[in-house]
Amino acid sequence: MQAGIDDEDDEARADASGQMRLPATLAGEGPLPASAEIVIVGGGVMGLAMAYHLAKRGLTDVVVIERGYLAEGASGRNGGGVRQQWSTEINIRLMQESVELCRRFAVDLGVNVWFRQGGYLFLARSEREVARLAKNIDLQNRCGVATRMLDPREALGIVPELDITGVVGAAYNPSDGILFPWPFLWGYARQAAALGVKLFMQTPVGSIDAEPAGGYTLRTPRGAIRARRVINACGAWSPKLAQMIGVEVPTYPIRHEICSSEPLKPFLRPMVSELASGLYCSQSMRGEIVGGVTIPGHASTYSMGSTLEFLATYARRLTRLMPILGDVKILRQWAGPYDQSPDGNPILGAPAGHPDFFLACGFVGHGFMMAPIIGKLYAEWLTGDAPHDIFGRSQLARFFDGSGAGLAKEDFNIG
Ligand SMILES: Cc1cc2nc3c(=O)[nH]c(=O)nc-3n(C[C@H](O)[C@H](O)[C@H](O)COP(=O)(O)OP(=O)(O)OC[C@H]3O[C@@H](n4cnc5c(N)ncnc54)[C@H](O)[C@@H]3O)c2cc1C
Incomplete structure (x- = not known):
């Protein structure tokens, strides 16, 4: 145990209502x-x-x-995704180090951050997107990240609930992950x-x-x-x-919306992301499906409101990709600011x-x-x-x- 953890353990532990108190x-x-x-x-x-x-x-x-x-x-307010699949060497290498720090976080800082390395699965719906993934995979492999290209059937092997109609290929790195x-x-x-x-x-x-x-x-x-x-x-x-x-x-701030479903039995290991639509979803350690989708053309705003447009777009795209989620209830919807640089x-x-x-x-x-x-x-x-x-x-x-x-x-x- 590091200094400070023992002393404050009682105060920082979840109280009777399950809330973590500082x-x-x-x-x-x-x-x-x-x-x-x-x-x-x-x-x-x-x-x-x-x-x-x-x-x-x-x-x-x-x-x-x-x-x-x-x-x-x-x-x-974010989705907790942590990946090493990037297109530039500096970002890949920075993220390799960041993943290592995430892996050690609980030991070094004494808090369980629910970091789970279930991988990131990027889905391509065109040959152009496959070519883009292939170029990135080549660079990632040279940096020591074990991303590999999958055909749609292999992607199905990782997430059997996918509807792979129209999916041309996928990139998968098993050591990417999510955190709380x-x-x-x-x-x-x-x-x-x-x-x-x-x-x-x-x-x-x-x-x-x-x-x-x-x-x-x-x-x-x-x-x-x-x-x-x-x-x-x-x-x-x-x-x-x-x-x-x-x-x-x-x-400048761009509102990015996200939502979370009722908890389900664990079934989804990786973060799944569709390149063309910007759809992404993962299953949290509590079982919720947490995800979002890009809504193009949002004006810059600090407003954190939620929209029906987001929910409808997300629901349409998610249920096309994973029809099994059609009856799942969304419990929470929120938004946060992307800090967008030019x-x-x-x-x-x-x-x-x-x-x-x-x-x-x-x-x-x-x-x-x-x-x-x-x-x-x-x-x-x-x-x-x-x-x-x-x-x-x-x-x-x-x-x-x-x-x-x-x-x-x-x-x-x-x-
Ligand atoms: C919906 C959503 C999903 C995302 N998903 C991911 C993801 O999967 N993976 C990922 O890596 N990133 C994700 N991000 C991005 C990530 O959340 C941010 O890049 C990151 O949290 C930025 O951290 P920060 O500390 O720089 O900013 P913030 O967390 O915004 O902190 C800035 C703080 O500054 C305070 N502040 C502002 N002005 C003042 C002032 N005048 N005086 C005092 N305090 C002030 C604010 O109150 C705020 O708490 C997502 C973001 C959103 C919105």
Whole structure:
């Protein structure tokens, strides 16, 4: 057992109603401290992963400020998919490391995150899509990921409930998986707090002043705090925070809807995803079928409302693919913001003129699976190691200096 787990075990364990309670130390009672070496704004998975890894590396003078509650943003609303099937080497390799961190999470952080490696099965309905999968598989195999191409009959061997009419081929990697997002946040938050990080919920940052002598003053209803360095981990709200110091971040929120069914007996091992429609579904450890579908043409919005259009589209596509699900009841429907960057790649590092203000945004629909490794790499950099390649390639400047992206275009940016 690591330090902190035993002490707070009782408080963090599910109470009689089955709800997980956070330890009182995470409530962040009282005013903010006057200053901190690093203030992380945003208590989603990205900010919390960074806080934990910074503290683990000995940098504990860290304050996390969250305007609402843990899991308020996209981190508490996502599908929990974790895959290594990508089209660029850097994303494949990052995700190999992230999967390893997910595998170790329960041991390292003392929380069961229900990580289950049942694979990801991508279905192609045209030869063009098969060619795209084949190209990716070749690269994934060269990186050591055991993805393989399946014909429709072989796909049926993995998910016998599929209707393979019109399916031309499939890509399957057995070590991809799904997780339950919330305990990731609890695990990172609890361990970060145990190591000395201070977390404040219900504390919106309303303004930030760059100080002439360096550093920043952040103002909140709970008081002001002076930070030598600031990390903007506000997900889809990152442009608003950056705007407070006059930095333009060109990401924008896109509502992404998702739903979950009544619990069924376990039958579906992999996450199944249809390339053409963006349909995806998996079965959670509790038995629910959790899934969504791309609804094209959504305007940018912070609205988290749910629509009948989504439900009808999802139901039509899902029951075409798995007719057996026709009578299953949907119990919950919700939405969250994709933090969409113009090229689908993240924005990391410090913008020009603000060497002590760091960005971690633009992760679209895959920021949860990337957070374990990005949080670790960020902490390594901010505690003195040389920055990983991903930071040089993901700079904000690429959208303004005409140099184009340092990152190759990721063309497998789905779900
Ligand atoms: C429906 C859906 C399905 C998805 N499925 C997947 C998936 O299967 N796999 C995957 O990897 N990813 C998925 N994603 C994407 C993933 O959820 C996000 O990329 C990830 O959670 C982003 O984490 P974050 O910490 O950057 O942002 P968030 O979780 O949004 O956290 C940002 C936090 O900042 C806080 N904040 C904002 N402004 C302020 C302020 N002024 N002061 C203080 N706090 C502030 C917010 O309240 C919020 O809690 C999905 C997203 C959605 C919406």
